[in-house]
Amino acid sequence: MPRKRIYQVAREFNLSSEALLEMLRGMDHTVKSHMSAIDDETVEALTQKLREEKEEVKKEVARKKRIIEESRAEKKKAEQKKTGQKKVAEPPRKVGLRRRVPDQKTVKETVKKVVAGLDGGKRARKKKRRLRPEEEVVEVDTKTLRITEFISVSELAAAMSSKPADVIACCLRMGVMTTVNQRLDADTIGAIADEFGFTVDFVKEYGSELVEQEGSPAELRHAVVTIMGHVDHGKTSLLDYIRRSNVVAGESGGITQHIGAYEVETEGGRITFLDTPGHEAFTAMRARGAQATDIVVLVVAADDRVMPQTIEAIDHAKAAGVPIIVAINKIDLPDANIDKLKQDLASHGLNPDDWGGQTLMVPVSAKKGDGVDHLLEVILLQAEDLSLDAPKEGRASGVVIESRVEQGRGIVVTILVEKGKLVLGDPFVAGIRSGKIRAMFNERRRNIDLVGPASPAEILGCQGVPQAGDSFMVTRDEREAREVALKRQMLQREKDLRRGGHISLQDLYSRIQAGEVKELKVIAKGDVDGSVEALADVLEGLGTEEVSIRIIHKGVGPVNETDVLLAAASDGIVIAFHVGVLPKGKELSKREKVDVRSYNVIYEVSKDIQAAMEGLLGPIIEEKVLGSAEVRKVFSVSRVGTIAGSFVTGGSIVRNASARLVREGETVFEGKINSLKRFKDDVKEVSQGYECGIGLENFSDFQDGDVLEVFVLEEVQRS
Ligand code: GDP
Numbered sequence: 001m002p003r004k005r006i007y008q009v010a011r012e013f014n015l016s017s018e019a020l021l022e023m024l025r026g027m028d029h030t031v032k033s034h035m036s037a038i039d040d041e042t043v044e045a046l047t048q049k050l051r052e053e054k055e056e057v058k059k060e061v062a063r064k065k066r067i068i069e070e071s072r073a074e075k076k077k078a079e080q081k082k083t084g085q086k087k088v089a090e091p092p093r094k095v096g097l098r099r100r101v102p103d104q105k106t107v108k109e110t111v112k113k114v115v116a117g118l119d120g121g122k123r124a125r126k127k128k129r130r131l132r133p134e135e136e137v138v139e140v141d142t143k144t145l146r147i148t149e150f151i152s153v154s155e156l157a158a159a160m161s162s163k164p165a166d167v168i169a170c171c172l173r174m175g176v177m178t179t180v181n182q183r184l185d186a187d188t189i190g191a192i193a194d195e196f197g198f199t200v201d202f203v204k205e206y207g208s209e210l211v212e213q214e215g216s217p218a219e220l221r222h223a224v225v226t227i228m229g230h231v232d233h234g235k236t237s238l239l240d241y242i243r244r245s246n247v248v249a250g251e252s253g254g255i256t257q258h259i260g261a262y263e264v265e266t267e268g269g270r271i272t273f274l275d276t277p278g279h280e281a282f283t284a285m286r287a288r289g290a291q292a293t294d295i296v297v298l299v300v301a302a303d304d305r306v307m308p309q310t311i312e313a314i315d316h317a318k319a320a321g322v323p324i325i326v327a328i329n330k331i332d333l334p335d336a337n338i339d340k341l342k343q344d345l346a347s348h349g350l351n352p353d354d355w356g357g358q359t360l361m362v363p364v365s366a367k368k369g370d371g372v373d374h375l376l377e378v379i380l381l382q383a384e385d386l387s388l389d390a391p392k393e394g395r396a397s398g399v400v401i402e403s404r405v406e407q408g409r410g411i412v413v414t415i416l417v418e419k420g421k422l423v424l425g426d427p428f429v430a431g432i433r434s435g436k437i438r439a440m441f442n443e444r445r446r447n448i449d450l451v452g453p454a455s456p457a458e459i460l461g462c463q464g465v466p467q468a469g470d471s472f473m474v475t476r477d478e479r480e481a482r483e484v485a486l487k488r489q490m491l492q493r494e495k496d497l498r499r500g501g502h503i504s505l506q507d508l509y510s511r512i513q514a515g516e517v518k519e520l521k522v523i524a525k526g527d528v529d530g531s532v533e534a535l536a537d538v539l540e541g542l543g544t545e546e547v548s549i550r551i552i553h554k555g556v557g558p559v560n561e562t563d564v565l566l567a568a569a570s571d572g573i574v575i576a577f578h579v580g581v582l583p584k585g586k587e588l589s590k591r592e593k594v595d596v597r598s599y600n601v602i603y604e605v606s607k608d609i610q611a612a613m614e615g616l617l618g619p620i621i622e623e624k625v626l627g628s629a630e631v632r633k634v635f636s637v638s639r640v641g642t643i644a645g646s647f648v649t650g651g652s653i654v655r656n657a658s659a660r661l662v663r664e665g666e667t668v669f670e671g672k673i674n675s676l677k678r679f680k681d682d683v684k685e686v687s688q689g690y691e692c693g694i695g696l697e698n699f700s701d702f703q704d705g706d707v708l709e710v711f712v713l714e715e716v717q718r719s
Contacts, residue, residue, distance in 0.1 A: 009043055207473075230309040238297075242376070274401060306341075306344045314348060398418040417453055427481040432488040435463045522572055522575055526579060539606075557579060559580070559582065564588045564589045564594050625710070661696070673697075678693075
């Protein structure tokens with residue numbers, strides 16, 4: 001087998017090559033660079049070390065948590081004494097308390113050792129020295145972060161007025177690998193905050209107290225199961241098999257499309273399956289809504305071994321405190337080796353029950369169906385063991401599984417009801433959106449008018465698209481729903497503003513004036529080496545006394561995710577010269593609010609940067625979508641040219657606006673709408689649901705089925 005190079009292994013571990021090199025050196029391996037090759041044994045040793053470190057960190061976190069809780073309790077006691085109040089002590093938060101708190105001294109020592117091994121110990125200790133002395137003096141409570149659980153690295157950094165890069169570095173020192181967007185669990189947040197000299201007070205989402213508490217007494221309910229595992233180990237195949245074998249006769253054609261959640265009726269009872277794409281989604285769901293899953297089914301292929309995503313899934317499930325059932329898949333293959341895989345799993349903390357361990361493992365073939373019935377039985381048994389319950393009456397609450405806009409149906413939201421009874425016509429809040437249930441469907445698109453706990457449904461009637469993982473709750477009336485949604489939108493905007501901390505050319509001047517910026521960091525991307533060098537030279541030459549310009553990375557090729565991440569982590573901007581921005585990079589830059597600018601002429605670059613430094617940069621131009629139309633029939637009209645007989649599918653079509661012609665997903669042409677007709681008449685605007693004739697300037701090659709996206713460019717003033 002070919003040996004792997006360090007950068008490849010680093011990618012698998014979701015670590016930077018530098019961190020991995022550092023680790024290897026710490027383990028007395030002589031390695032030169034990220035291109036050096038390492039053997040399987042070393043990879044195994046690395047895996048083992050990372051695991052150990054994670055464990056240690058978890059223990060350390062538990063210790064810190066306990067100390068914080070103890071000091072809180074003491075403080076409370078003291079306060080109570082002072083005020084003479086006899087308040088009932090609040091029960092401690094559940095998070096993290098499941099773990100046994102180990103002997104303090106040993107943990108402290110091992111953690112010290114591990115951290116020291118990670119980066120020579122210097123940085124970590126230096127940091128501590130820097131933070132501790134003043135911390136000891138400052139009253140803890142003056143530096144309390146009021147945040148929600150599972151916020152992302154960048155959000156946490158913003159809340160502490162620190163850089164995401166520092167938070168990432170801090171995580172790395174603790175053996176936790178993260179990226180800017182990764183969400184952190186309560187324990188990790190607590191530990192990081194502590195390192196930065198903060199204590200954390202976890203707050204709940206606005207309005208969550210409105211979720212009906214009394215309702216009816218809890219009754220037994222069925223289980224909600226999420227399937228996870230490494231790519232290609234057979235998650236989709238397994239879900240498909242279960243789905244196919246459980247569709248009611250005559251309805252087999254009913255569910256071919258992807259759906260985020262569905263219920264199957266087995267002989268032993270009902271099970272709801274969540275089909276969350278990727279483990280990130282699972283965490284995001286934990287992050288925003290309540291914990292939606294009762295059981296995780298981990299799919300591992302018997303002809304393979306425990307892979308990085310398998311480990312990730314194990315970690316996610318463990319962090320969520322959800323029991324794992326392993327489905328050992330592909331047992332029909334000749335090179336399937338169940339025992340070897342079990343050994344591998346055991347070395348990752350999942351001990352097979354038939355070896356005296358705790359984890360139920362079921363060999364299956366998602367292809368042939370062998371063992372699937374047994375797997376379902378085991379799931380039901382596990383569910384019974386958990387004795388899951390929820391009130392079946394009262395106003396419903398739950399979580400958004402996914403949402404999308406569908407042609408002809410509008411906004412479709414898949415939700416999972418966690419408690420109560422959801423009824424047609426109920427007013428609700430989903431994340432920052434409100435609405436009223438207009439229609440509900442099951443996974444076979446059949447109309448339903450009632451949904452109970454642990455069951456999913458597709459609902460229509462939401463005023464806007466909520467996000468997967470958002471909480472869902474029925475309110476007393478529509479007014480309350482609207483109010484909660486509005487308030488949440490306001491809070492969201494405030495939060496966005498606060499975290500919009502990344503530098504942009506737009507606010508460079510004010511930040512220079514405020515003394516916040518002395519150096520503009522730039523990531524320069526270009527089409528060829530020569531142009532990147534030229535760009536870098538010009539940029540560096542633009543520095544002034546007040547602000548210098550530093551190129552922190554330059555490279556050839558389109559702007560990708562890594563460029564944007566780097567810019568986000570170091571509070572810089574990205575300049576793309578003669579190259580585009582890859583979709584993922586674009587998406588990330590929007591989310592992270594990183595300023596990415598594209599240019600084709602060097603002169604324009606220097607003009608903009610100079611203007612920005614002097615506070616003279618013009619407003620940003622943004623595209624505002626007006627509507628869309630589908631071409632149904634193409635006509636040739638004498639003297640006018642070719643006209644696209646179209647149907648307006650959304651918004652409205654406006655004469656003189658710009659239009660983009662999209663054919664099979666690709667933009668074919670972009671230009672001005674120079675003629676717009678209803679029957680024979682020229683009109684200014686045609687709205688959704690009407691037919692019209694559209695002509696584009698300098699374009700005649702319309703085809704049936706083309707889509708026209710109509711937009712105008714608007715100046716957006718800096719807020
Ligand atoms: P996912 O990426 O985990 O969703 O994996 P898929 O369900 O897409 O499966 C990956 C590949 O493995 C596909 O080519 C499947 O046909 C194949 N596969 C899945 N389950 C089995 C199985 O039980 N036996 C065999 N022989 N192949 C399987």
